[in-house]
Ligand SMILES: Nc1ncnc2c1ncn2[C@@H]1O[C@H](COP(=O)(O)OP(=O)(O)OP(=O)(O)O)[C@@H](O)[C@H]1O
């Protein structure tokens with residue numbers, strides 16, 4: 001379990017991380033979101049025991065990271081931003097080096113290295129110098145490094161940045177496979193990724209925690225949440241009027257009309273669910289509903305709402 | 318135990334890194350060429366007609382002044398520039414363990430270069446009958462001197478991500494430590510400074526200790542001196558590395 005309490009990091013006068021607190025349970029894949037410069041990397045660096053916190057505390061499986069970073073680091077696999085690696089080493093040689101530091105020797109070391117080379121699909125570049133690797137292979141080498149000692153906690157700073165769609169999928173699959181018995185925290189700018197792999201998402205902005213919850217929950221804050229698109233066989237004018245009269249409907253936007261089939265978008269009041277009301281209204285008029293889709297909201301909208309309001313408020317003040 | 322394992326892993330990596338690039342070979346060739354040149358041409362080894370290695374060791378402080386910073390400059394500056402320091406210090410390696418490993422690798426490398434000068438004492442042995450005790454003490458003092466320069470270079474390397482700056486700072490630091498005990502400087506100083514200050518400055522410099530050991534005097538104080546210079550510089554390096562800013 002990870003516990004972070006009132007974490008603050010100051011660089012000179014600027015607060016890069018400003019009073020962040022959260023807890024993460026085993027089995028969670030936590031997506032860490034925020035605009036550039038929000039403080040994601042700084043937070044993760046403190047959690048990994050690289051940067052000392054200005055104030056606040058971090059526990060990783062009960063170990064205070066500030067007090068005993070070395071012991072905490074044994075529980076953690078950390079992938080820094082921008083994949084720093086010893087360029088002159090081969091991918092295999094580098095992983096051997098990491099395995100040696102992590103305390104494995106002899107056959108066990110070779111087994112672990114083989115295993116991560118295999119799971120990160122690096123077998124083909126094992127003997128290739130890291131400086132000659134393509135970006136995707138570099139990133140996967142850096143990811144492989146975090147897995148050598150099979151740690152209970154993975155901190156990954158933008159693990160899929162710069163990967164092609166296939167490789168992204170490979171990494172996501174790996175994360176999903178490991179999710180069950182680890183804590184995985186990853187920062188990313190790819191919101192679909194959060195929806196695809198994360199069971200929880202945190203959005204920070206200007207060093208502050210702005211939102212925290214399951215992606216599906218967060219999406220409910222989006223303006224398009226529960227917007228209902230209805231396909232109904234009904235006279236044009238009338239359908240808009242009848243649906244517009246449902247109490248929870250804010251307004252109706254016609255989308256298309258063809259051969260007596262209407263496609264309408266119904267915008268709810270207060271993001272209420274409209275499906276039941278619409279079906280009842282259609283039944284009353286003996287209209288056939290041939291299609292209906294309720295919008296589950298969009299994470300990018302929520303992200304934008306949360307992370308731009310501050311700037312807007314400040315600009316207008 | 319774990320500390321030793323970490324240091325050993327770092328040392329091994331650094332050692333391989335030296336020989337991975339041509340730098341190691343170039344360094345060794347230049348070192349041997351210069352050592353030979355100074356000994357046989359400038360130092361007129363043959364003409365001196367003595368079967369001792371004084372002229373050979375005489376130039377070492379000056380050789381090291383330039384060559385050791387070249388070996389040391391990348392040790393931390395490169396880690397900073399590449400960002401690998403972040404990797405290293407999150408693998409549960411402590412700064413002290415990493416410093417020890419790097420120091421061991423680089424010092425080992427310098428000792429290897431020094432050991433490769435063995436034809437020179439062999440020549441002396443063939444020409445005459447040198448005092449092998451003095452030769453051994455000369456090598457020992459040279460190795461210690463190289464270590465002291467190296468510790469200075471390791472420190473300046475930790476200060477910056479720029480190898481050139483690290484090199485220049487190390488040369489300046491080394492020059493200061495040479496000149497502190499250099500005779501022209503001490504004579505100049507003694508014209509106005511009190512005796513104790515002159516002695517203090519001279520004692521802080523490399524030269525008095527190096528020369529004493531050159532004469533075959535194995536005084537514990539000289540060991541203590543080199544050990545404290547090295548220890549102090551490594552301690553400063555650790556302070557710098559502990560004070561991380563993340564950049
Ligand atoms: N070592 C440092 N010294 C001074 N300021 C720093 C340092 N590291 C980070 N900052 C500042 O702290 C803020 C947060 O940076 P951080 O790298 O944590 O952002 P981020 O959320 O990771 O951004 P990105 O999405 O671009 O990676 C930024 O304003 C940055 O300029």
Ligand SMILES: [Mg+2]
Nearest residue numbers: 040041042081
């Ligand atoms: Mg970042």
